[in-house]
Amino acid sequence: MNPHRIAVVGAGVAGLTAAYYLQKVLPESEVIVLEAENQPGGKLITSPFAGFSVDEGADSFLARVPWGFDLCQSLGLDSELVSPSARNASLWDNEKLQPIPSPNVLGVPLNTETISDDFLPSEAITLLNGSGLPQQELPEGDLSVGQVVRSCVGDDVLERLVDPLLGGINAGIADAMSCAMMAPQLLEAARHPDGMLNHLRSLTRNADPNAPVFHAHPEGMKRLVDALVDSLGNSLKLNSSVKNISRSGSQWIIETAEEFESVDGIIIATPAFVASKFLETILPSAGETLGSIEFASAALVTFSFSRSNLEVDNSQSGFLVPRAAGLFMTACSYSGSKWAHLRHPEVEILRVSTGRINDDRHLKMSDDELVTELRSDLAVTLGVESQPVDVRITRWPNSLPQFPVGHVAAMEDLRMSLDQQVPGLLVAGAAHRGVGVPACIRSGKEAAHQMADFLYG
Ligand SMILES: Cc1cc2nc3c(=O)[nH]c(=O)nc-3n(C[C@H](O)[C@H](O)[C@H](O)COP(=O)(O)OP(=O)(O)OC[C@H]3O[C@@H](n4cnc5c(N)ncnc54)[C@H](O)[C@@H]3O)c2cc1C
Incomplete structure (x- = not known):
């Protein structure tokens, strides 16, 4: 059997991860990675500043979800990871810096001991000292973070704490954000018979307070990018902006300014608005879905x-x-x-x-x-x-990318229609599983495994 040829478009962390796991699950195949810029990493850029290597975008990744750490472990970087010396952050509120109450889950405080008198109104403190607002039956399916949090612990907690914290992740607005995408643990807790606060308290009761929340590398996120690139040998082609993707029989034809590549499978790991253009003619409904992401x-x-x-x-x-x-x-x-x-x-x-x-x-x-x-x-x-x-x-x-209510289901439908109508063409990146580095790694890894299923399934 001839070895397969697979292309990954975009060498951000999602694309590099897809290529890394493709080489692991399909060792006989040839993998090429086409990147428009003159350097890999996409939004992961580290450069010298004040004599140190300082990140220009992401500087760390969440430890609570497995995909980032697992990839570092697979690359042999896990023992080099560090976690923040200062664990708590503040909020600019009432013309001064106030510590964010701790412990909290995505801004929902689990006790009120560290909340100063002028940070939240007394009614909000009373709610937080008890079990929150009387539990309402929430509608089925996805809801906005705003709707969920307001209904369980009131407007003040949403506006003063949860909105700034979640807004810090993707510059979005909690009232417009999908809870299933951005805060699934809050959605689940809100529907729990014990109520949001009691359920979150019971979940965190046995948590190790010293467990790292974030991981970083002392050389910056570039270290992760370099390790991925090193693992790819000479498969990475920089300055190779993909202009068009089309189908010819069972092959995919990828056009850059310089050349045509013919491959058996393709993972598009560019931002959604770029992927949308490629899909416009291949599968217009998928192009439209991706193009509609703000x-x-x-x-x-x-x-x-x-x-x-x-x-x-x-x-x-x-x-x-x-x-x-x-x-x-x-x-x-x-x-x-x-x-x-x-x-x-x-x-x-x-x-x-x-x-x-x-x-x-x-x-x-x-x-x-x-x-x-x-x-x-x-x-x-x-x-x-x-x-x-x-x-x-x-x-x-x-x-x-912004994730309106229903985004998780919309991405699931997208993956399904690609799988049914254009098998061998997959998508990955921040729009799919979330903006965080681990979520991007997850989407790249899943795409690699799905490609293996398609080619050998
Ligand atoms: C300021 C900032 C701070 C952040 N901080 C954090 C943080 O601390 N922790 C965290 O977990 N996340 C953070 N994030 C989010 C995270 O960095 C990104 O969501 C993630 O890096 C995106 O990875 P990606 O691979 O999906 O996309 P990208 O990094 O955008 O990669 C896509 C790649 O596709 C390439 N491309 C585009 N068009 C073409 C084409 N036509 N042909 C070929 N290649 C193409 C691009 O050049 C790019 O290299 C931050 C984001 C920003 C902007």
């Missing part, structure tokens, strides 16, 4: 300030800014407090973000304007008015 844009500006001008609370990893606060910035991470390997003797490194699904002012700003606006917010929140020692700007236009 994306938020973000910008991340990394600053270093002399420690003589800025002192941050080293017990905190940074802070989030709720929409209601009316600031331009959405979050600030204290890199040196969060990560021991980024603690600089002279400067404090801050990674400051802006951009929400309903706020893309940063897209229209020059670099100078962007920095000026963020510095003005840093003056308000941290009181730092001095010149930064160094500044690095990273823009992430259309980078964060």
Whole structure:
């Protein structure tokens, strides 16, 4: 039997993972990875800043779900992973930084001991001290995070805590977000006969409070990208932007500016709006589904300030800014407090973000304007008015997919119709299982296994 030829389009973490597992499950096959840019990794970029390797996008990944750690283990990187030194973050609320109540599940506090008097109204505290609001029968199926949380623990917890925390993940709005996609544990808890709060409390009762929440690599996310790329030998083709994909008999024809590739199977691991264009003629309904996914844009500006001008609370990893606060910035991470390997003797490194699904002012700003606006917010929140020692700007236009209610089912239907109507063509990436790095890894890994089933099933 001739060995199969399989292409992966896009060398972000989803595409690289797909290629990595393809080589494992189909060792006889030839795998090629076509990447439009001149470097692999997509949104995982690490570059030098203040003498360290500092990430320009994702800097860590969730430890609570298995896919990120499992991949690192398979690559032999697991023993090198680190977890944050400062585990708690704050919120900018009532003109000051307030610690986010702990423990909490996606912002829903499980006890009120660490909540200061002016953080939540007394009615909200009373609810949280008991079992929440009287349990309502929630409609079947997916619901918005807003609907679920408001119905169980009230508007204040949703607006002051859950919305800023979940909004920090994909720049979305909790009232518009699919709970099944973004917070399945809250949806399940809300429907539990014991009620959301009691069920979450019982789930976390035996949890190890010192278990790591996030993993990172001291060399940055680039280390993961490099390890994946190394495992691929010379299969990765950079500067190879795919222009068109078509079918010829049992083969897929992939067109770049330079050449045509003919393959037996293809995994499209580009952002959904790029995949949508490829699918427009192959399977228009799938193209339409992917094309309808909205994306938020973000910008991340990394600053270093002399420690003589800025002192941050080293017990905190940074802070989030709720929409209601009316600031331009959405979050600030204290890199040196969060990560021991980024603690600089002279400067404090801050990674400051802006951009929400309903706020893309940063897209229209020059670099100078962007920095000026963020510095003005840093003056308000941290009181730092001095010149930064160094500044690095990273823009992430259309980078964060939004997941409306029903998204999980829509992606399931999409995968099923691809499987039935264009077997051998699969999709992966942040739009499918979630934006987090582990979710992208999961989607790449699943696509690789599904490809093996298709070719040898
Ligand atoms: C500012 C920011 C901070 C984040 N922080 C975190 C975090 O701390 N933790 C976390 O878990 N997640 C974080 N995320 C989310 C996470 O980084 C991304 O969701 C994830 O990296 C996306 O991976 P992907 O492979 O799906 O897509 P991408 O990384 O977008 O990769 C897609 C690839 O396809 C390529 N491509 C596009 N068109 C073509 C074409 N025509 N031909 C060939 N190639 C093409 C692109 O160049 C790109 O390399 C963050 C995201 C952002 C923007």
